[in-house]
Amino acid sequence: MPAESSIDHWDMLRRGGQASTALEIPSIDTGIETGSGSVRLALGNAGELRLLLPVRQSERIAETPSSDALAIGVATYSLGGTPIRYLDMTCLIGALDGVFADVAGEIMDRIVGGASPVEACRTTIEDFRSLLIAPGAEVSIQEIRGLIGELLMLRTLLDLDPTAWRLWRGPLRERHDFHGGLLATEVKTTSRSATRRITISAVDQLLPPAGGSLTLAVFQLAETAGGDISVARIAADVLRAASDRQEVLRLVAGYGCTDHDSREWNRCRFRLEDEHHYLVDARFPRVIPESFPEGVVPVGVEEISYAVNLGTAEQCRLSNDTVDARNAELVACLDHI
Structure with missing residues (x-):
């Protein structure tokens, strides 16, 4: 069988x-x-x-x-x-x-x-025997899920323009995962058990580009043995659609994934259970430098990580039509890169 x-x-x-x-x-x-x-x-x-x-x-x-x-x-x-x-x-x-x-x-x-x-x-x-070993800490399920989330977003943008891989900035450790002109998109993934909760790992992560705007894309990925989503499958879709396969491979490797078909990165399968997009503006629950007196993080505070309950951000959730229009605007920024 x-x-x-x-x-x-x-x-x-x-x-x-x-x-x-x-x-x-x-x-x-x-x-x-x-x-x-x-x-x-x-x-x-x-x-x-x-x-x-x-x-x-x-x-x-x-x-x-x-x-x-x-x-x-x-x-x-x-x-x-x-x-x-x-x-x-x-x-x-x-x-x-x-x-x-x-x-x-x-x-x-x-x-x-x-x-x-x-x-x-x-x-x-x-x-x-060598494969039946508990996976080490070098690649966690959170890392696998995170890479898949960004690849799902990239696949959507590549459907609009095969050069949209140039908008993918996450592997380069820039502030936002996708950025073009005055527009940016941050990608988060959640599990089935943490449907409405995301973790923000930096005080400027939900800060829009200067003079621009930021959206948050949230993919709920439920781990399941029969899932149709894996790093290998979504990476293959992305590589087929991209104008430059080698550049995309280089970006994927930026997350430590040097072989998108490896068992290490494909030991988990997922099913996409939900997808929501939010406009991150003054109404969105967040911590940014302006949240502190004089607009700066207190001296001595070196790292800030916090959780956001997306149930309190319903007023910021975007309709499908608005998301499509926003993605089209982001791709249009390629003309100026």
Whole structure:
């Protein structure tokens, strides 16, 4: 079973979709037989991805190669009144769901090719060992989500002009993520659990360009195994639309992403659940230098970070037509860059 199909099935289980009720727990029959039963996809108590490999009741199973990212054990469930013994594999880290799906697909392929469940499990894990490692701190899910947010905004602008990559200033560590003339756009992303809350990391981040205006684009990206949004996919869209592929690659690398197809940057998938744009003006809740006496940050205050509840900024939310017009104005600034 291809990894993509497995992920779709696991995602369906997470949504409470159709599943076989013949087994004690919700599961999906893959149709792949081991001689002791059919391989099944299931979920852990917290929604973790699981692969159940039927083995003989009398089969001796040596010590299983579990890790911080992967739990492997033996479980017995009743199927139509008959106890079935399973080699039970569970992915413990959601960020590795994509890798686990690949591992599961390879195990099933090896079983179809004649390997026993235990042998298929052991050899596949040995081959994938280097990938089944908890991701380090070098690339966090927040960084992945943040890059995707800016790429989504860039894709929108490139649909209007293939040279719009020149407006992308975030990778260059400028104040705003997109800037042209007197117009700027700052991009923020939120998760499903933080729908109405964004974090501002500098006192000038919500300060418009001198004499100009600023909009805030907020993308709600929910992490899901079956999501259709990833760094690789959106980067591919952007590279196809851009007038200069190498310049875009250079900008993407500015965020430390030197390979947009790498597993490191694509270990999470997302679904775009919502998108809102706001005009950042005097009505918008923010902290800027003018918020302090004499318009300057107090001496000794070196960093300011704060959260904004977007529920208090509804009066600043822009209509779709206004957003389209604003993006067109921003792209028109390319004539003067």
